Amino acid sequence: MGASETDRKLRKQRLIFYEDDVERINKALENYQNLSKSRCNMLIDVEGHPVTQVGSTEGINLETIAALVAASFAATKEVAKILGEAEFSSLTHQGKHESIQLSLVGDRTILATIFDSEETTIGMVMFYTKELVEKLAGIFGEIANRKDIKQGVFEPMEDMESVIDDLFGDV
């Protein structure tokens, strides 16, 4: 119950993606994108950090959209709870041209699919999403079950101070 134990637990929960993971994820996303004829697909963790994306992201501010999508999903989850549901696993925002479909992958990641209504339909997107979500959930399950990350994965952060000074130094 102590703080150190909680920290250890949190550390275990921390999302760490290695290159191999992201390659596998990207491959699955690309395949899905071709089938669903969507414009762009992003994986975002529930805290709002983007994990990876495929497709055309032109004109899309990925970081902002990631933060907003995560917030929107979190808010929806609370609504679900009020209605007696554990969560809503998918959310759709439909526009005149561009639409976005959000799907929960496992319990830590969100898939955001942006698609053009003239290129594909929401039914098509939802149909292929189901398959992809299962596939990705498997990959994320593996990532989550991986043993606690060893120490020493970074180079020493000796440059930390100078980097911080560079950014904030004279302000």
Place this chain on the structure above:
Amino acid sequence: MVQINFAKREINCKLVYYGPGLSGKTTNLEVVHKKAPASKKGELTSIATEGDRTLFFDYMPLELGKVGGMNTKFQLYTVPGQVYYNATRKLVLQGADGVVFVADSQPDKMDENIESFQNLEENLREQGLQPETIPMVLQWNKRDLPNVEDVGVLDQKLNKYSSPTFEAVAVTGEGVFPTLKKLAQMVLEKLNKEYGLNPDKKGAGGGGAATAKKPDPKPERKPDPPPVERKPERRPERKPDPEPVVERKADPPPERRRPERREREPEPEREELPRGNRKPQGYDMGGRKPAPPEKKGGKGVMILLLLILALAGAFVGGGYTGKLQDLVPQAQKFYDDKLAPTLGGGSQANNNGGGGDDQGGGDDDSGQ
């Protein structure tokens, strides 16, 4: 929660500005956004009400640069400060890696500061985060105002975990970057302690780098842990009552530096609170006993009846002479002889009674 992405060589951290409503959280973020180099910052996004009060959060990404060979990014968020929005505040706090608590230095805001800090502790624990160990910096904002609480008092009442503290005037940008800089440092040190390869300093297992270089910039922090005068469970549950609406009206955001504006005027009506009880109170006031209101009409009728009786008496038994103008003195005589002794007063009593009535009404009114 920190996300480490080796494919992108990226570390993403989430920093949250917390604090009571109108303490300057959004202003902090606006200053960071304004002053950070364009190449390092992303857009500032706000989900706010029309009145510019934060509804959900403000958000901006800030790129720190390469640290430990990884491109380090901070996602900066603010929470809505108003008590009413606790549900959304919790959501924003989810997975936070560090917290800046922005306190309003005005003495009359102390209660709000304390309440907000307790709320932060509760919400952190609810998320499985420990307020004792999460990197946290406290900012005493609005130090330019004429009437501000002493830093020592703020420290004693709010700095429960001996966190670093900074004085600030967020509207002018003063103290904003030192605060963020310190938090950035603390978050990275924690990360370095957990994952950093640090061969030449105290071994990889420890937290070598973190402890070896502890710059400790301007620590106005008081090392003494604050006394336990605070009751952690002071307000365990906040009810989403409509108070914030009042708060919102009372204090428009751009002028938040004017303390006078937030001062609530002592309501003069407060003393008149038992409005519904006024009547019964009137009876006890000043020793005078104004006539009960329900008797007002009754007395008038009585006088009329007496006059009619007097006239009738004069007409029948008093020797009516046939002239109408003689009737009045006769009636007066009859009244004085026959009726007045039984009523215990002269004819003037009628007038006085009427006057008393009016006055009684007046007393009633002035009796408050």
